[in-house]
Amino acid sequence: MRQVRWQSHGRRLVYGSDWVNVWLDDVEIPGVGRVEHHVLTMPRASTTAVVTDDRDRILLIWRHRFITDTSGWEVPAGWADTGEEPADAIRREIEEETGWRPGRIDPMIAYDALSGISTMRFHSFHATDCRYIGPPIDRSEATRIEWVPIEEVSKLAVQGEIADGPSLTAISYYLGPHRLAKH
Incomplete structure (x- = not known):
């Protein structure tokens, strides 16, 4: 089975705090091409x-x-x-x-x-x-x-x-x- 895997070409921080970080990732999606994708990261469990x-x-x-x-x-x-x-x-x-x-x-x-x-x-x-x-x-x-x-x-x-x-x-x-x- 072929795995569809996105490839990251970089990211930039749009907003950051002790609660949440908002990133804009430059990703390449197989069959779609390169897009900007929002990613939320949480600094704590x-x-x-x-x-x-x-x-x-x-x-x-x-x-x-x-x-x-x-x-x-x-x-x-x-x-x-x-x-x-x-x-x-x-x-x-x-x-x-x-x-x-x-x-x-x-x-x-x-x-x-x-x-x-x-x-x-x-x-x-x-x-x-x-x-x-x-x-x-x-x-x-x-x-x-x-x-x-x-x-x-x-x-x-x-x-x-x-x-x-x-x-x-x-x-x-x-x-x-x-x-x-x-x-």
Whole structure:
């Protein structure tokens, strides 16, 4: 089988920050020719976690996203700080966003969120054995924090109340391949 592979002839930075870099790449696409292609690079690793308890519930946060002007349920998520391992980052994020301290963090899956245009890579974890340590440190993250029964989480997704891509991916992976592999 012949592999179609784009060839890069260079790139220039259009915009750069601590959050995102926007590049314009000069690429040659087989059968198409040379084109300019936008590429987003993220300077830090992104993390998500499905946090469960021994009562078959998932910890969700209700938050507003100003970019889409929508509100919905999400799993805890965030970026790793420079030099911080993704597992340590999600442990910190869970505590900061929810007030719950995870006892155990297990990797589930890492994936490229927007592979056609971005280097954004998410590391998804399963967190268990949590204990409540107090109100969330970061009060700007969530309006509500709730333990939701797993069967209700699926309904929320179907109803469109979980519309965040990283949350949908993490929850779907947890409810599907992750749990199936455990049995």
